[in-house]
Amino acid sequence: xxxxxxxxxxxxxxxxxxxxxxxxxxxxxxxxxxxxxxxxxxxxxxxxxxxxxxxxxxxxxxxxxxxxxxxxxxxxxxxxxxxxxxxxxxxxxxxxxxxxxxxxxxxxxxxxxxxxxxxxxxxxxxxxxxxxxxxxxxxxxxxxxxxxxxxxxxxxxxxxxxxxxxxxxxxxxxxxxxxxxxxxxxxxxxxxxxxxxxxxxxxxxxxxxxxxxxxxxxxxxxxxxxxxxxxxxxxxxxxxxxxxxxxxxxxxxxxxxxxxxxxxxxxxxxxxxxxxxxxxxxxxxxxxxxxxxxx
Amino acid sequence: xxxxxxxxxxxxxxxxxxxxxxxxxxxxxxxxxxxxxxxxxxxxxxxxxxxxxxxxxxxxxxxxxxxxxxxxxxxxxxxxxxxxxxxxxxxxxxxxxxxxxxxxxxxxxxxxxxxxxxxxxxxxxxxxxxxxxxxxxxxxxxxxxxxxxxxxxxxxxxxxxxxxxxxxxxxxxxxxxxxxxxxxxxxxxxxxxxxxxxxxxxxxxxxxxxxxxxxxxxxxxxxxxxxxxxxxxxxxxxxxxxxxxxxxxxxxxxxxxxxxxxxxxxxxxxxxxxxxxxxxxxxxxxxxxxxxxxxxxxxxxxxxxxxxx
Numbered sequence: 001x002x003x004x005x006x007x008x009x010x011x012x013x014x015x016x017x018x019x020x021x022x023x024x025x026x027x028x029x030x031x032x033x034x035x036x037x038x039x040x041x042x043x044x045x046x047x048x049x050x051x052x053x054x055x056x057x058x059x060x061x062x063x064x065x066x067x068x069x070x071x072x073x074x075x076x077x078x079x080x081x082x083x084x085x086x087x088x089x090x091x092x093x094x095x096x097x098x099x100x101x102x103x104x105x106x107x108x109x110x111x112x113x114x115x116x117x118x119x120x121x122x123x124x125x126x127x128x129x130x131x132x133x134x135x136x137x138x139x140x141x142x143x144x145x146x147x148x149x150x151x152x153x154x155x156x157x158x159x160x161x162x163x164x165x166x167x168x169x170x171x172x173x174x175x176x177x178x179x180x181x182x183x184x185x186x187x188x189x190x191x192x193x194x195x196x197x198x199x200x201x202x203x204x205x206x207x208x209x210x211x212x213x214x215x216x217x218x219x220x221x222x223x224x225x226x227x228x229x230x231x232x233x234x235x236x237x238x239x240x241x242x243x244x245x246x247x248x249x250x251x252x253x254x255x256x257x258x259x260x261x262x263x264x265x266x267x268x269x270x271x272x273x274x275x276x277x278x279x280x281x282x283x284x285x286x287x288x289x290x291x292x293x294x295x
Numbered sequence: 296x297x298x299x300x301x302x303x304x305x306x307x308x309x310x311x312x313x314x315x316x317x318x319x320x321x322x323x324x325x326x327x328x329x330x331x332x333x334x335x336x337x338x339x340x341x342x343x344x345x346x347x348x349x350x351x352x353x354x355x356x357x358x359x360x361x362x363x364x365x366x367x368x369x370x371x372x373x374x375x376x377x378x379x380x381x382x383x384x385x386x387x388x389x390x391x392x393x394x395x396x397x398x399x400x401x402x403x404x405x406x407x408x409x410x411x412x413x414x415x416x417x418x419x420x421x422x423x424x425x426x427x428x429x430x431x432x433x434x435x436x437x438x439x440x441x442x443x444x445x446x447x448x449x450x451x452x453x454x455x456x457x458x459x460x461x462x463x464x465x466x467x468x469x470x471x472x473x474x475x476x477x478x479x480x481x482x483x484x485x486x487x488x489x490x491x492x493x494x495x496x497x498x499x500x501x502x503x504x505x506x507x508x509x510x511x512x513x514x515x516x517x518x519x520x521x522x523x524x525x526x527x528x529x530x531x532x533x534x535x536x537x538x539x540x541x542x543x544x545x546x547x548x549x550x551x552x553x554x555x556x557x558x559x560x561x562x563x564x565x566x567x568x569x570x571x572x573x574x575x576x577x578x579x580x581x582x583x584x585x586x587x588x589x590x591x592x593x594x595x596x597x598x599x600x601x602x603x604x
Binding site for chain 2: 027028031032034035038039042043044045048049052060061065107110111113114115118119120121122123126129130133135136137138139140141142143144145146147148150164166167168173198202223226227229230234244245246248249252259262263265266267269270273274277281284285288289
């Protein structure tokens with residue numbers, strides 16, 4: 001009998017050959033069709049948003065529906081801005097987000113270092129307790145926190161939104177701890193033997209090696225803070241201090257029937273995040289993979 | 296110097312070496328922000344919330360002890376039960392639907408032979424990261440009964456669409472449909488999981504002549520079960536706290552059909568200033584979520600496969 005050639009790649013190719021039937025291509029065609037329909041379904045609301053934002057009022061209520069408005073009413077955007085202080089809200093939101101990200105990255109990297117790279121009795125207890133906070137619905141802590149902040153005069157400031165970020169967050173702490181635990185022990189030992197401090201190890205070794213994980217934390221906490229609605233809703237009272245999220249909901253309450261302005265304002269609120277996404281796509285996927293593969 | 300002390304045998308009664316003390320000190324220093332945060336933003340509020348739930352309190356001055364009075368009043372409160380029903384309705388339908396949709400999308404996008412996969416992934420993912428308020432405003436218009444996107448499309452196939460957010464019967468389904476638009480976040484988690492399934496399993500199955508369906512059921516699903524559990528629990532906990540869309544889009548109406556538990560809680564605390572009552576609501580919510588999470592864990596224990604490789 002001749003020698004049987006059965007290396008994995010050849011066997012794989014043979015298996016593939018068996019499956020290149022017409023049914024195989026019909027199956028693939030079906031998949032493409034489904035994908036196309038779903039893509040349109042998901043993208044359509046965005047198209048609807050822009051199309052309405054660029055219509056005149058009569059065009060919006062026209063029957064049959066006008067799908068492509070001509071001419072494009074860019075003036076809707078400038079009109080919306082005269083009633084919806086977009087730039088003011090944008091600035092406020094950026095300020096809050098910037099400080100929140102700063103606090104989140106700094107505090108959680110320190111905490112994660114203490115839980116991952118230092119061996120001390122009681123660290124597991126702290127870890128479990130911090131994780132436990134994830135199980136608590138925010139409704140339980142919302143009211144006492146509000147009352148407390150009110151009594152120390154922090155209502156109508158950004159402090160209740162920013163300060164907690166400097167004191168750790170279970171999710172981000174967990175993410176960074178997992179990452180730090182993956183860094184080889186020996187890298188820190190040399191500094192320890194030379195009598196260097198833990199902080200030196202943290203600052204000169206762990207942090208530089210963790211740039212990608214820290215970037216993921218920065219990105220996700222930025223998005224969280226940007227999209228936060230309940231926080232600003234509860235704590236900010238003066239309109240000039242509103243964030244984009246709260247500002248838009250107020251605009252909805254005041255100009256709810258001006259659909260073209262409403263859609264224009266809504267589009268303005270969408271745009272910064274969409275732009276951010278396009279610049280940080282890889283970081284997003286990396287971040288989800290961190291979460292996904294560590295489960 | 297320090298090493299000389301460490302090489303000596305420990306004297307009887309000495310329990311902790313200087314190095315351990317140093318580690319404890321350092322450990323506490325590094326985790327100090329977290330410990331302070333635990334005490335300030337969790338331990339204290341948890342205790343205070345429990346205390347408030349036993350009082351009538353307007354948040355400022357007048358506080359009076361009522362024991363379990365708030366809890367009894369809640370059980371007699373029709374809106375409480377309505378909000379609980381609305382929330383349960385939402386959870387029961389949206390979590391499984393979202394799981395299914397996210398998984399199907401992930402399967403769809405996991406076809407390596409498709410060009411421009413990143414483009415499709417972007418389209419499905421973006422709605423899940425944009426500000427929810429902006430989505431809410433958009434979807435109010437999308438669901439507009441006369442001129443909105445959905446009823447317009449339905450009219451093309453001869454269906455006269457319902458009143459959606461203006462109709463007590465269709466308001467919750469409308470919110471559920473809107474929720475499906477944001478499955479991108481879950482989808483990406485499933486995608487990460489699908490890419491972790493060992494390729495050899497598929498190849499071996501293919502050599503044995505297994506069909507696509509069989510490969511799906513006997514390889515993909517078991518390996519994906521932890522991801523299902525993760526998304527399910529996450530989704531459960533979040534869905535019970537469903538707040539923004541019903542608050543912004545319908546303010547709990549029409550006819551309280553979208554008064555979710557978190558909305559009623561917010562109204563009690565920040566519109567009626569019944570802080571004690573709202574605090575009691577918060578604790579009941581905690582218990583309800585805990586029970587459902589426990590049930591989910593228990594029923595899944597047998598079916599979740601934690602195969603490492």
